[in-house]
Amino acid sequence: MKHITLIGDSHLRALQLAVKPFQNQQGLVWQVCITFDPPFAPPFSESEGAIRINPHLLKEFGKTQAIVCSIGGNHHNVMGLVEHPQAFDFCSPELPELPLRQDRQFIPYSLVRAQLTFVLEKNVFRYLREIQNISKVQVFYIESPPPASSEHIKKNAAPFSEMLTSYDVAPLFLRRKLWKLHSKLIEEFCDENGIRFLHCPKEAMEADGTLVEELANSDPTHGNEAYGKLQLEHLRSALLEHFANL
Amino acid sequence: MSDSIFNPYTSLPDSAFWRKAVSELHPDDIRPLLSPPYELSADTAIATAGSCFAQHISTRLERSGANILRTEVAHPLIFKEVADDFFFNAYSARFGNIYTSRQLLQLFQRAYGILVPAEEYWRSADRTSFLDPFRPTITPGGYWSKEELSIARKKHLAAVRQMFEKMDILIFTMGLTECWRSRIDGSVFPVCPGVAGGVFDAEKYEFLNLNVQDICNDFSVFLQLLASKNPDAKIILTVSPVNIVATREQRHVVESSICTKSILRAACDQITREHEQVSYFPSYEMAIASYTRGNFYTENCRAITEAGANFVSRAFISHFFGSRLDGASQKPAAVDTFAQQMEAACKVLCDEELLEKLIE
Structure with missing residues (x-):
């Protein structure tokens, strides 16, 4: 049996809910460490500028054959889930077919990229770097779910309900650009640091780029148990391929 | 007739x-100003522009409560640290x-639109992005397409027009005489x-x-053009005391640096004599005068220390504002309450207890 340790925040919840039928199947044992849960909270601490990993996590890492991370994953939503009163837009090399709306404040792509990188460095990259540094096994990172449809967000608005009484949901084209850029930045980081980035399953996405409604949790950004199941199937394939190639 | 002999200096x-203005005073008390x-x-x-020394004055003036005109600001979602890297807060635009x-x-x-340069873009050194040849260093990462650069x-140029039309004063710090130009259109x-x-x-x-x-x-033409858009605008000229980095002339960099500053200083003198809306502030003199004994220069003897920049800025404020700036009118740093709300909501969204409820 090979032990797989999954570590992450709220996006990992969907996988945790779906993991039971995957246990001990095809030679894999799964340990889900959600960073809110004791004894893994807080997952990281800082002392004299150095990051320390929670000893319970270190113990898990010590007996694992692969580490799968889903740390962070919502920073694009902070920038653009709800329409900012100063509506903005940017050119997206990742999605060049999407329009650039001239009636919105133009922000250069490199500036949006720099802003997201700044936030990711502070909240995600430095932790991933630390995990990669201490890890003796392959580290994976799973992409955040694609943006939900505007209708889904409006119907499942909490905790944005109050904001959405004053502001609208940001248009899908902008949310898709931000999600894609967020994913690209993490993927680039992963490539540079020897971490394998796993895209979300194609089946999870509608033709318009939104998360399939049946896979969306009853909140504006997360996947549900069915999404978790789909993710685990993809993850399992990637892991088995990885072990086969060792 | 008086006993004393009259001459133009008496x-x-x-x-x-x-002797009275320098030798008999402590260096800290010398202000070469009338x-x-x-x-x-x-x-x-106040609009600010010029060589890098202009940033020192601009920053300190704003900190003291002066109304630095900003016509090109970063979107509120962009953090100040990031915006600073993109040169948003250095000058008015x-x-x-x-x-x-x-x-x-x-x-x-x-x-x-009086000049539409033939040179539309440069490629970055790694050829992955496009750069604006007229401000190639202020957008880290450049632009990903020619179209994006054009937008x-x-x-940017709209923000520049707004600056020229809205400003009461332009503080312009001259830094160099050496430059490179296009042979096609200058x-x-x-x-x-x-x-x-x-x-x-x-x-x-060409050099x-x-x-x-x-x-x-250059200044005569500039002032004429400016007057057509903003007849009341005034200019305060200064010369940067920062020595030049390199020279393309066939001479030593020290000789070129002193020559550059001398030419700029002489030009300022002539411009202020010819144009009543232009005045001069001697920040250059304050930094380089012999009585400072080079104390305002950094270790490399090229740049100006924080203390030097502070000294010059305080003198500028005291000269032009008297005690009318006390920092009290300083604009508070813009806080994007929307971003704070979003951050808080996303944090709640990721909170385990709430998520648990949502799943139930």
Whole structure:
């Protein structure tokens, strides 16, 4: 049996809910460490500028054959889930077919990229770097779910309900650009640091780029148990391929 | 007839005599200034532009409560640290450093479509992005397409027009005489092509070292153009005391640096004599005068220390504002309450208890 340790925040919840039928199947044992849960909270601490990993996590890492991370994953939503009163837009090399709306404040792509990188460095990259540094096994990172449809967000608005009484949901084209850029930045980081980035399953996405409604949790950004199941199937394939190639 | 012998110096103030104005004073007490040509208030809309030394004055003026005009600001979602890297808070608009009088003139001409340079873009050194040849260093990562660069330039030039039309005062710090220009249309660049993007080609670009007359001519044209858009605008000229980084002239860099500053200083003198809306502030003199004994220079003897920049800025504020700036009118740092709300909501969203509830 090979032990797989999954570590992450709220996006990992969907996988945790779906993991039971995957246990001990095809030679894999799964340990889900959600960073809110004791004894893994807080997952990281800082002392004299150095990051320390929670000893319970270190113990898990010590007996694992692969580490799968889903740390962070919502920073694009902070920038653009709800329409900012100063509506903005940017050119997206990742999605060049999407329009650039001239009636919105133009922000250069490199500036949006720099802003997201700044936030990711502070909240995600430095932790991933630390995990990669201490890890003796392959580290994976799973992409955040694609943006939900505007209708889904409006119907499942909490905790944005109050904001959405004053502001609208940001248009899908902008949310898709931000999600894609967020994913690209993490993927680039992963490539540079020897971490394998796993895209979300194609089946999870509608033709318009939104998360399939049946896979969306009853909140504006997360996947549900069915999404978790789909993710685990993809993850399992990637892991088995990885072990086969060792 | 009086016993004393009259000559043109007898009725002059102490400031006209080195012994009384310098030798007999402690260096810290020396202010090489007479009365200001006019007074500025906390409401005066001040635009700033120039070589890197201009940033020192601009930052300190704003910190003291002066009304620094900003016509090109970052979106509130962009953190200040990030915006600073993109030169948003250095000058009134995002034009980067303007080292020469020709650059200033051409900035105005480009903003109003009088000059449409043939040089539309440079490629970054790694050829992955496009750069604006007229501000190649202020967008880290450049632009990903020519179209994006073109949109950014249009927005930028609109902000520049707004600056020229809204400002009461422009503080312009001259830094260099040496520059590189296009052989096609004479457009000058802030840095030599090939240094921060683009490719140097001797058939396309040529070296230009402005002389006093060139600078005076540039300013005459600039002032005429400016008056057509903003007849009441005034200019305060300064010369950067920062020594030049390199020279393309066949002479030692020290000789070129002193020559550059001398030409700029002489041009300022002529411009202020010829144009009543232009005055001069001696920040250069305050930093380099012999009584400072080089104390305001950093270890490399090229740049100015924080203390030097503070000294000059305090003198500027005291000279033009008197006690009318006390920092009280300083604009509080913009806080994007929307971003704070979003951050809080996302945090709640990721909170385990709430998520648990949602799943249930």
